[in-house]
Amino acid sequence: MLEARELHFGYPQGPRVLAGVELRLEPGTWLAVLGPNGSGKTTLLALLLGLLRPSAGEVRLDGRPLQAWSAAARGRRIAYLPQNGPYPPGLTAGEVVRLGRLPHLGLWSREGPDDEAAVAWAMQVTETVALADRPMAALSGGERQRVLLARALAQRPRYLLLDEPTNHLDLHHQAALLRLLGRLAAEGIGVASVFHDPNHALAAGRAVLLEGGRVADAGTPEQVVTGAAFRRVYAGDVRVLRGEGRVAVLPRWAEAER
Numbered sequence: 001m002l003e004a005r006e007l008h009f010g011y012p013q014g015p016r017v018l019a020g021v022e023l024r025l026e027p028g029t030w031l032a033v034l035g036p037n038g039s040g041k042t043t044l045l046a047l048l049l050g051l052l053r054p055s056a057g058e059v060r061l062d063g064r065p066l067q068a069w070s071a072a073a074r075g076r077r078i079a080y081l082p083q084n085g086p087y088p089p090g091l092t093a094g095e096v097v098r099l100g101r102l103p104h105l106g107l108w109s110r111e112g113p114d115d116e117a118a119v120a121w122a123m124q125v126t127e128t129v130a131l132a133d134r135p136m137a138a139l140s141g142g143e144r145q146r147v148l149l150a151r152a153l154a155q156r157p158r159y160l161l162l163d164e165p166t167n168h169l170d171l172h173h174q175a176a177l178l179r180l181l182g183r184l185a186a187e188g189i190g191v192a193s194v195f196h197d198p199n200h201a202l203a204a205g206r207a208v209l210l211e212g213g214r215v216a217d218a219g220t221p222e223q224v225v226t227g228a229a230f231r232r233v234y235a236g237d238v239r240v241l242r243g244e245g246r247v248a249v250l251p252r253w254a255e256a257e258r
C-alpha cells in the first residue's frame with residue numbers, strides 16, 4: 001500500500017500547502033483526486049513519489065517509510081505521469097518509452113526480453129507503436145502525452161500516479177485512457193489520477209476532494225461529486241445530472257447556451 005499519514009507541507013518561504021492529508025492507495029484500486037487549482041494535488045503526488053519531503057507526517061510504501069527505499073527501488077514500484085511531463089531532448093518516442101526501464105536495469109546490464117516485452121506492451125496499450133521512430137519534439141501534444149504514459153507503464157509499476165492524464169487527449173483517447181486505467185487497477189495496480197473533469201473521476205473506484213490542502217471529502221466518486229463539499233467548492237459552476245442509473249456533471253455555461 002502507498003499511504004500518506006497526516007501529511008503537512010509548505011514550500012520554502014511559502015504558505016502551508018497541505019495540512020494533515022490522510023490517503024491510502026491500495027494495489028488493485030483506482031483513486032481519483034479532485035480539487036480546485038492550487039488545492040495541493042500535484043504537491044501531494046510529489047510527496048507520494050518522494051520528490052518532496054513532508055514537514056510533518058510520513059509516506060509509507062508497502063509498510064516501510066518511503067525514505068527507506070532507494071530511488072531505483074522506488075522507481076521499480078511507483079511510476080509517475082507528470083503534468084506537461086519533461087523528457088530529455090533529441091530522442092525518438094520509442095527511446096523515451098525505453099527510459100521507463102531504467103529503474104530495472106543495473107548500471108552495466110543490457111536490455112533483455114522482459115524489457116522488450118514491457119516496452120512493446122506499453123506502446124501497444126497507449127496506441128503509440130506507430131510513433132516509435134518519430135522525434136518526440138515533432139509529435140502533437142496528445143501524441144506526446146500518450147508516449148509519456150507509455151514510458152510510465154514500461155516501468156511496470158505497482159503504483160501509477162498520474163497528474164491530469166487526460167490533458168491534450170481527444171475524446172477517443174480520453175475514453176481509451178479511462179478504460180486502460182480501469183483495466184490496470186483490475187489487474188492489481190494501484191492507480192491515483194488527478195482530474196479536473198469530474199466526469200473522468202466518475203470512472204474511478206474511489207475519489208478524494210482536496211480543498212485548501214485538506215481532504216474535504218472522500219468516498220466513491222459518485223458520493224463525492226454529489227456531496228456537500230463538492231457543491232461548496234464548485235457552487236454555481238456545475239449541475240449534477242442523474243439518469244439511466246448514472247451520474248454526470250454538466251458545467252453551467254453549457255446549460256446557459258441551451
Ligand SMILES: Nc1ncnc2c1ncn2[C@@H]1O[C@H](COP(=O)(O)OP(=O)(O)OP(=O)(O)O)[C@@H](O)[C@H]1O
Pocket residue numbers: 011012014017035036037038039040041042043044
Ligand atoms: N515550487 C513551488 N514553490 C512555491 N509554491 C508552490 C510551488 N509549487 C506549487 N506551489 C503553490 O502550492 C500550492 C499548491 O500547488 P499544487 O501545484 O499542488 O496545486 P494543484 O492542486 O495541483 O493545482 P492545479 O489544479 O492548478 O494544477 C499553490 O498555491 C501553488 O502556488
